[in-house]
Structures are given as structure tokens and as C-alpha cells.
Amino acid sequence: MADTEFFADADALARAIPDGAKLAVFKDCGVPMETARALVRRKARGLHLVTVPTGGMIADLLIAARCVDSIETAGVSLGEFGPARAFARAVKSGQIEIRDTTCPAIYSGLQAGEKGIPFMPMRGLIGSDILKARTDYALIGNPFAQNDPIVAVPAIRPDIALIHVALADRSGNLWVGRQSEQKIMAHAAHRTFATAEKIVDDNLLENEQLAAAGLSSLYVSAIAPAPGGAWPLDMPGHYGTDRRHMKDYARVSGNDDAFTAYLAEHVLKKPAAAE
């Protein structure tokens, strides 16, 4: 179990993420946007995204920048800012492989991965075209009842859980706040790479109040400081959504020329962190 490695910034951290890696990213409150931009800057290719459980700008951006080969998701959208057009276009053209599912199936798969069990039973899905398309899911019987079919969702074990957190400490522990799903991701993934708003000297797990939402360094392979690392998305307690920027992004999504200009302005040259 290697100790947690500390990187200078998101770019250095992104260089340690191999092409072709299966990456889990959380839906909101701690989306590792700066790491995503760094992946675009380093021209990452062949990534497999698992959105936990849905995706937004991070998935759309990585797809538009051609970093992604496949995506497992319960849905990708820019929410109130509109559809994720680059995602939709890439699915239609076959540029990426789509593995549609429903939110709790992503959680169930990760929780199976977290427990080291091969699958998790889950209600629902039966009779949907999603289940028909997911030939990697199985329909099994409930051993405690007659004629009670239930879906077996196979375990998901991402190569890397990619997260952005408010606090990390020098021992490699993280504070994930309300986003307890980030713990599930870290447990299920083989490695966790985190950017943090702030890296503190004091051990986070020694603080009774913070420890409850702490993630032990046992799970954390890499940390880099990234103030404003979720920008233009929100980071509770630090900054809100940059709504003007999101509206701009929604306009360029799926439009080649506009996206190229967007990349040049906001991604390829490292933007100043928003506060």
C-alpha cells in the first residue's frame, strides 16, 4: 500500500492518470473540473467515464475534447443550463460507447465494488429497454421467495476515483463533507486521485467533527492543491456556480468552432481560479 503522493498541481496529477483509465466522477459538489481541464491539456485519450450517477459539464467537456472512449451513466445534462450537446452528438455518431443505466444501479455497482462482492441485487429496471441493452446485467431469483426476479448489477471497480474536496491534510486524509458518495467511489476504486481547495497540516481525522466525513489516506493515492478546482461549478462553503460561464459553455457545447475557441481561452491556457 503505497503512501499518498503529493503533486504540485492538477496538471502534474493528471499526468499520473494513464490513457485508457476507467475514471469515476461525482455528479456535483466537488466535480474535479481543473483535473478534467488538465487531462485535456495533456491530451488524455481512451478514458472510460463512470458518472456517479449522472454527469454534467465534466463529461461533456472531456467527450468534446476527444479524451473519452466510453461512458457509463444514468444521464448527462447541463441541468438548468440545457442539454449536453457534445455528449449527445458523440453518442449519435458512435464516437463514444454509451452504457445507459439508472442512478441507483451506479451506486449499487460501486457498493458491490466497495464490499468486494461480485454483484448487488437491485429492484426496478425489469421491463425497461435499459435492462435489454445492459447485457452485462443479469436477472436472478430471490432465494427467499417464489417467482421474484431481481436484477443483479455487477460490481464496478474504477481504476481511479477522481474527486475534488474542500480539505486534505499532509497525512493524505481528505474531508468529503456531505458528499458521502465520494467515500463509496474511493472504496470501490483501486486508487483515488484528489484535488483540494486547501491542504492543511493538522490531521483531519483527529478532529471529532471533521473525522465523521473524513476519508482515510488508506484509499488516497494522490493529492494536488487546486483552489477553485471545481470552477465553474460550485463548491459549497467556497464558491457558487459561475452561471455566466455555464451559459457560455452551454452555447459552445456541440459546436466545433465555438468549442475550439472555448478550449483555447478557458482550458488550454490555464485559467485563473474563480473565487
Next chain:
Amino acid sequence: MADTEFFADADALARAIPDGAKLAVFKDCGVPMETARALVRRKARGLHLVTVPTGGMIADLLIAARCVDSIETAGVSLGEFGPARAFARAVKSGQIEIRDTTCPAIYSGLQAGEKGIPFMPMRGLIGSDILKARTDYALIGNPFAQNDPIVAVPAIRPDIALIHVALADRSGNLWVGRQSEQKIMAHAAHRTFATAEKIVDDNLLENEQLAAAGLSSLYVSAIAPAPGGAWPLDMPGHYGTDRRHMKDYARVSGNDDAFTAYLAEHVLKKPAAAE
């Protein structure tokens, strides 16, 4: 979904726990000892205990006071203070029904209850005499591999999760601290009854630091104040284990006369809370 009910003290709360109820209690750090004493005072009968995942003095005391008909547990012991003699004697005599299992099977059963699924697959157990005795467990196949048997642990849904917490608020929310397993218990149980060191006016879920370890009132049916409610066991941040008392208890456990005297002195007349 009835609102959370507030009771004056543990005795009033214990009167709302019906005879014959299936109660889940956590192994440490928030053991609802005062509620247990109140159950003894109200002469509760026919309780079914689920220890999460192991039990200590609370199980031994309730069994010795003849409140318990059955116990599902991964083990009952007073830890460094010695064996739980009342428990052992009651198992040997058949006074209580024992449902032995292993720690993660209790968690798996509760997590199945929490998810509303009929069972959770779990590794281990195969070839043990525990599995032979647990005819309510099933051996199923892994649908994603050939010849890979795995145990199906049926869902556990206690009638009441009985917990003691550091903080509750007037809206019915609790703060469970590091003991995230208490959330699993509350989710899996039909109702949660909590005693609290302190009941505060401010909504705990509004505090970003506390919210991460908060349990919503959605799950909480009853709250009563009980300062020192875990005594003689420890409550982190409030008080440590009363080691002298535990040594005394370990001596009386399983000895009828001594236990009767213990009950009279420490349980039947409400003791002052330890600080």
C-alpha cells in the same frame, strides 16, 4: 410519516417500545444504556435483540433482567472486562434463542434492509458451522461466474433502532458523529428511538460541518434527553468508560444474587448520570 415525538426522559421513551419488539443496538460509542435500564424498569419482555454487529453490557444486562427472547449477534462479551456470563448462561439453558453470525453479515443484512432489497451477497461463511445453523441464509450462485457459490444474507429490518447520540435538535435531526453505522441501522429499521446527551435549538443539518454526520428526522420517530445516557460505557467527547463500574458489573454478571443487588442499586432506582 409522523413527526418526531419528543419524550421527557428515557423512561417515557422506553414505555413507547412495545414488548416483543425487534431492537437493533450498536456495539460501542453511543450504546443506549439508560434506555436499556428504563426497559428493565418497565419490565419489558420478549425483546429480540440484533447487536450491530456485536454486543456487550447492554445485551448482557437486558438478558439477565429477562427482557430478551432472542438475540442475533456476531458475539457478546464485556471486552477487556471479561465474558458476558449472563448471556452465556442464557444461551446454554435455552432461556434465549441464539442466532450466531459474523460481523459483516449483520451489516450486510442491515444494508439489504436499508436498500429495500431482499438479500445481500456476502463472501466468507461457507464451510462454517455458523452457516449450517443459519438455515435462514441461502447459498446462491454468482450469475457472472461459473461455480462460484456465495452466501445470500437476508435483509434485516428491525422494528426499532435504539441509539444514543451526542446531539439532537428540535426538528428531530440527530448527529451520529463517526458512528456512521447508526445511519445504516436507522435506515434499515422501521423506526429509530434516540436518547441524546443534549438537545439543541439550531438545526443540525444547517451546519456544514455537522451535517455530514447528521441523520435526518425522516428516520427519527422518538427523542428523549439523557445526559450520561451511555454510562457506564464511553461517549466520545463527553465521558470515558467507568472502568470501576464495568469491573463491578463483570463480577455480578451471571450471578443471580449479586445481579439482583446490582439491579436494585444501579438500575431500578434511576442512578445519577455519570460525567
Next chain:
Amino acid sequence: MSEPCRPEELMISAIAGLLDDAAHIAVGVLSPIPGSAALLARARTGARVSIIGSTVPEFRTDGGVDLFDAAGQGRIDAFFLSGGQIDGAANINLTGIGDYPGMDVRWSGAFGSAYLYFQVPKVILFRDEHSRRTLVDKVDFVSAPGVSEKGVYRPGGPHGLVTALCVMLFDRKAGRFTLQSIHPGHSLEEVRDNTGFDFDCPEHVAQTRMPDAEALGVIRGEVAAAIANPYPGFARRMFAV
């Protein structure tokens, strides 16, 4: 209350009328009208309301594991779903149009629908646009089915459908919608012309009841104030708060 009832307010009132017996109502992302209806129901019945994305502690739910597990535990009584397409068997399509996976039109995806539609006892379908484009004979892709075969565990399912034109109720045994009421200013003919699926119709179809002054007062007062937290844009547009 000089201003007349607006179409959105009528839909809010109509949806709230279907929520009387729900003790805990959960609301998904991007659902300001169902969200407002849930809050109106709450003002009347004291129901608990959870709104994904709200930061108000009493409405707060993160739409994460807890929400789906709570539905599995039976702790959510009502929820709302929509669809790019909804058909006469209450199947919903949130995935896209054309042959899967390289569809002609690709939408965002099923989100939690393929689970919550099975688990929540009272699911109310809401779709503002009432047209043959949205209400189709058969969806191109079943993101979540309206009815399930015997033997499939399904405590939940569709209860009704509210659109800009009418309220329909769903009969789970028959697997069909029945027209319940038509909003004031609209006709049965208009509903038929704009519905791509066959539905049952009583001899006399009621008119959807307009919210009374008290209901409008609640909508424009405490509901408008509360809905501004998860849906600031909607609240600004609708209620100028």
C-alpha cells in the same frame, strides 16, 4: 388577488389535488411546477417535502444514495417523472428517438426513473407540452415501463398525468389512462387532437377546478418564497420573488 390564475398555477393546483394522502413527497431536479405543487400540498396537509437541489434544511436531499434507499425502504410516498415521450401505457422515454444506441435524437438519460417508478407508490407524470410529439402511441425507448408483468416486485407506479391541457388518471390493472378533467379554456376535442395515444373517457368530463383565492394566496405567498431556493429562475419569472 387581482391577477387571474395563470396556466402554471392551475397545473400546480391540479397536481397538488393528487397529493392529498402523501405524507412524504420527493421532487427531482428541474421540476419547479411539481415542486410548487408539493409545497402547496404541504401547506394543506403538513406533508414532508424533499427537493433535490434545495439547500433549505427541511427540504434538503442530495439525490444520492439516501434518496434511492429511502424509496426502497418505503419512506417516499409520491414522486414526479416526466419524459421526452410518454405513451398510453405510461411508459416513459428519457433516452432518445430512433434506434438505440445511435439514436436520431439523444436526450440526457433515464436518471432515477427506471428505479423510482417501481418503488414510489404514487408517481405523477408531468409534461407541460401536450402534443402528439410528447404523448405518443408507443415510446421509441422504454426508459421506465408504466406497468410490469405479474411477479415483478413493484409497490410503485404511475398514478396520473398532468399537462397544460388536462389531468388523466392511470388504471394500473387496465394499463390505460382515463381522462379525469380538462383545464378551463380547453376542450375534449383539443385533448384528443393533441394526444398520440388512445385513452378512456367518461361520458361527462369535469373541468379542472381552478385554485380558489386561498390556494392562489398560498401559491403566491409561501410556495413562491420556498421554491425560490431550488428554482430561483422559476420563482423570479413566475412570482417576481
Next chain:
Amino acid sequence: MSEPCRPEELMISAIAGLLDDAAHIAVGVLSPIPGSAALLARARTGARVSIIGSTVPEFRTDGGVDLFDAAGQGRIDAFFLSGGQIDGAANINLTGIGDYPGMDVRWSGAFGSAYLYFQVPKVILFRDEHSRRTLVDKVDFVSAPGVSEKGVYRPGGPHGLVTALCVMLFDRKAGRFTLQSIHPGHSLEEVRDNTGFDFDCPEHVAQTRMPDAEALGVIRGEVAAAIANPYPGFARRMFAV
């Protein structure tokens, strides 16, 4: 280091000798000697050590869901188990003696053994008392089996057994123990007389290596200081800290 090596210190050293390749060692409740061995191994190899019940942040684990899940994830390399009875096939009995369930002697129960014994690659059995009472031909009750049938998923299992008399290693294929070394001052005859099961024995049995001055210094220094947090009584008794 004037004081001679004590029996506990020899066992600590012997166990640590089995832990050289373990990157993460977890220690259960009431295991001060294995806990000290884990800390000695840590001083040598930099291994991570998690001790259930310790409140020192770097050793902290609550023995809850996280610990068992971590074992399932393959993040725990070594763990310790004991037993009221241990037999020649490395079956352990933590449940009791006599016919189940109304046993003549009832112990506390299996705790996590029936799971961790399957999941943790290197499980070291530790039992101070080496007698025909504890090391039996066949356990009365298999709380956790030493070996599993082909096809049973089992990345983990028994690696060795350390007692007050000797060190044995377990051959998972043969399903038998082999005597590895006998502690100074004890004989093969004594081991045979006090062992209720049959085991393999090389022609020349080594003597368990005494901890050298450096190891004793670490045990009595940083290990003693660290073990005092979860096991204050043990540390006081052993090291007067």
C-alpha cells in the same frame, strides 16, 4: 537493555517475523501481542497498521463496515485470529464446547472471523496457551474453517500459528501445519505432548530466533509507547508505561 527477553517479547518478535511482506496489517480487539508485533513490523518495513479500538489517528479503525469492506477490497494484507479451540486443519472455534446451540461452554461468538479468514491473504493464528485443551484434533464448532473446498472464493486464509511454545506454518494445499521453530527453552517433545493435533515436522527443527538488542529496543521503546493507547493495561503490565 539489561533485562532479558520475556516470553511475550519473543512471541512479538516471532509474529513480526511473519509480517515482512504485509503492507497493511489490521489488528482486532484484545490482541496486544499481535498488535505489538504489527507495530514492530511497521518500525522495520513502514507497513500501515490499523488497530481496532485505538484512538491514535494513524492506527484508527472502528472495526465497522469500513474495515470489513476494506478486507473485501483487498486492502488488508494481514490479520490475526485466535480461538478457544484451534485444530490441525486450522479450523477455529470461538463459539463454544459441546452440542450447538445449548453448549456446555459458551464463548462470545465468531465476531468477524468467518469473513476475514476468507478475505485477508495472511491470517496469523495466535494463542498464548499451548495445550491439548486449546490445540485440539477437531474443533467442536467451526466458527471459521481453515481450508475451503475448490471453487469457494477464498483469497485469504491461515499462514501460521504462534504460541507460547513454537511457530508453525500452515500448508493450505495439504491442509496441515508444519512445525517451523521451537522457542528457546522448549523441546519438540513438549510441543508434541501439548498439541492435540497431528502436524508435520522437519528432521531438524530450528530454534525460534530471539529478538536482538535492536528489536528489543524498538519493542520496549516505540512499540510500548504506541500500544499503550489501545491496550493501556497490557502496556502497564509489560512495559511499565
